[in-house]
Amino acid sequence: MNHVSKLASSFVLVSALALVPLHVHAAGELTQPSASASAAAAPAAPASLPELPKLQPIVLQEPDAAALQELDRVLERLTTGDARAKETARTAVAEVTPAVVPAVRARVQELRAGLDRKEAQGLLDDARKAGRKSLRDKEKAEKAEKGGKEKDKAGKDEKAAAKDDKASKDAKAPKKSKADKEKDKDAEDEGDWLEFVLASPKPKSDTWRDLVRLLAMERMLTAAGTTPAVRELLQMYSYFGELLRVDLQRQIGKLRDRAVPALIEGRQHDAKIVQRFASKQLDLLGRAIPGEAVGVTDPQVLADILRAYGRTRDVDAVRVILSFSNSDRIQLREAAREAIAAIGEPGIWQLRDAYLNQTGNKAPREFTWDRIARELFGMYDRARLAEVYKLMDEGAAHAAASRWVEATSAFDKVLARSPVFERRKEMAPAYVAHAKTLEEKEPAAALEMLRKALRLDPKGEGARKIEAEIAYLEGVTLIARGTPDKFPLTKAIELDPSNERAKRALASLEQERIAPQKSSLHRYVAASGVGLVALIAMIFLARRKPDAGRDAEGSRAGSNPPTPPAPDAPVAGAE
Template identity: 50%
Template sequence: MAPRTIMKQTLTFSALLALVLLGSPVNAAGDVTAPAGPASVTLPSLPRLEPIVPPETDPIALRELDRVLEQLTAPDARSRQGARAALQDLPDNALGAIRLRIQDIRASLDRKAAPIVLGNARAQGRKKLRSAATEDKKGDKSAQKESADLAEDWLEFMLATALPDDATWRDVVKLLAMNRMLGTIGTTPAVREIIAMHAYFGELLRLDLQRLVLRLRDKAVPALIEARKHDAEIVRRWAGRQLENLGRAIPGEAVSTNDTQLLADVLRAYGRTRDVDALRVVLSFCNSERERLREAAREAITAIGEPGIWQLREAYLSMTGNKPPREWGWDRLARELFTAHDRKRLAEVHEFMARGVELSKQEKYDGATASFDNVLSRAPLVDRRSDMEAAFIKQGHALRKSEAPPEQTIAMFIKASALTHRPQQDEQWKSLEAEISYLEGALLAENGTPDRFSFKRALELSPNHTLAHSALTTPGAAVSKADTKTPRNIAIGAISLVPLTLTLVLAEHQRRLRRRQRLMSSALEGSVASEGE
């Protein structure tokens, strides 16, 4: 295929990719070949791995955290009991506040008294736990003690032996409570703080932290991989043991998860630790159909850099069938490899796009929208998004005329509306939104929960929308007319329901947004699933 032909096929994509293809000859199989001499190709820059930034402290979240911790260590037993439930109900931005308070206690904690206070509470708690059971004196006592410690809840033990006048008791309770909060948050940044607590407090909280890690399982893996390069040797050894306990010590095991965000965190963790042994696994994701994984893998490859040059050379040979020139450094190899992957992936996108446009010209809108779904699943930000809009609109009208389920019709119109960023004054945007509002109202009415608001909004956007007008005015249509209450009763009821009405309007607005998101997500997931079949 000549470079001129390739240029014509890729003008609909980014100008940068077109420049790359113009300077990169291809063989008959469509693979990029290595240039014979120094190339004048402008390759895309390598993505950089963002540094780990401590979470910011939100003043409101900090005040709420302080309130909960003060109640948890209050002299009043009822306050302590009420504060326990709040440990599971955290604001989204609580991580920075937790980190700040941990640092405060790190500076003020009595390191000699804390193990004694915690040890006494654990001893009394174990005694209560074992009071109804016969102690087994056989076997390895140290192993039995370790196993028993892992099954305990130290925070409950501390609260059961309350010493609110003791500053050390209050500090330990707050630390254990914040451990539980971090476990509830469960994100990679939260697990980093859990691991940091082991570095701060050593053996004092080791078993409690270990219990949290075992409970979090795969969610703890990215931060544990990073911790194997921690400055403190005790943390490095501990993190390695936890990965072995979780069965995630080697790269092939660590990437065994279906959580996209978690997998991306694992890939970036290997980049931050510059783990050359994991590079082959990371390379397998550098052309993933999921953009989040693709970017994470490429950032990790860039972070590993020079030590992985031989794996990069092998990957380039496997991808293109050609050995890269020896003068290429690791960065040139990575850029050439990523470009080759992008060209091959976007060639499929171009093929689906061309097929969809052709089917649209033939007025075969069901096939056209199926092809466009494949385009969007591979390249959601493709340049020719506006070329798909008409097909989704016409397919939506066709589905409505065929009395297809309203969910399918709504999904088509939502996709059409999302493809182009039209201003709200645009008549096309108003028409689409009116259709969506009407269909949402019809769907609610069909489910036995009629909603006048949806039809009124459809008429506001499109005053000539006859179906919405009929639904509001025709007796026995989608929405029933007003009942026969007297004006006095209606007025009294209206006045008493004003606050409730305002609440319901706001709730309905949020519900409509969530419903649209679910419809859009299910439609896209369906297109991806059909593609896989």
């Protein structure tokens, strides 16, 4: 009996244990919640939080046929034209627009495949030597004109002393390799390489012409000065290497801050030589670290720099990028948020630190990086747009009470302060309702309200009906002006088949012939006729008046003829 009771107790105990969920499967091994369970446990983000903007990928535009033709024409003038044509081409090279970049990229690809690099290097070296010699001769001639013999002698003595000092320093300094000497020589090179090559013309040489084209297109990219243009300059270095290294360095030196975004991207270029080149140029420009790189003054360049850090997913730049995510300039604010979204998960600890600094509390553990970013951006927006949110709430309250004039007035103030306010779609119904109250008395104002509503929510559910109302009002306005047109009314019916007013207006237009407004031309003709008659009458009266005077004098002369004087009568006043 005792044995049976023990068995029963054991069975009950085992059954009870089977009902309890096991959390320990092996020694020291705990069960982990599944990914779906964790996702379910994490609280959903409120709908009011701003969405993270996506960083657009780099898209290479196709060259325009007209741009290619113009580029070929300029390059042809440089290589085969006369002196005047070459001068015109030089001016065109320096005055290109950013639209030339795709065309240059296409032509550089062609030269990449066909250029004889060895021969081109020889031609370039010869042209540079001749160019340097010409510059030295010119410098000597200018110096001879300015200074006298004594000054020249003093200068020679100083040069000799400097030469001796340099020799003593060189003797103490470690010897440089041949490659280092060549680099130093290149760095000290002066003058424009394109001018050097053009000064040693060889128009029958295909390599010479290709070299001129290459150097000219390099200068076109520098003149364009945009981030896509600098990307192409770096691509040229990956294609042609040492042939263009020094000249490319000079072009980037001319661009300075405008070259920084592409150089940041270049540090992760596929070609190692470009990576090293980009890092060196950033260091020379003093923009090697994020804190230095964002010290530019051009807002567009700064926005490109922020996006460049996003494309390279530079975690070290996250804190700097976050400082611009609350900028008053929408251009910088959007660029910073795009960069944060592109960096993503690797920047979560910097995002958590920013959340702690903003709220004084740590972000919940279950918050993912994107949730923290959205929370941060939402707090930034609310703090920056506190007055705007207040106006938005006032407008929403007026709209709920059907006070459309007050509601749209408040919404207008919101849009004036923040044109891309994230809750702007909520404003559209108020503008539509306000437009309905204005249709009869002020159709022009109603049209303006409807167009604004369409701009606020162009892809909303009621967008087609709003477009239909706009078309209907445009058609009615044309009828009122006496210039009826069926097209707006037909368009309104196509957009919204339930628009009965548009159907009635179109039917009325088809049945009745609307008489055009009477022209006022006949009034002007009548007035002109009256004026002409009056003018003729005045001329007639003016001519009759002198004739009447002459007739009166003639009648008086006929009634009293003059008496001739006596021949012997003395003349009055005679002595």
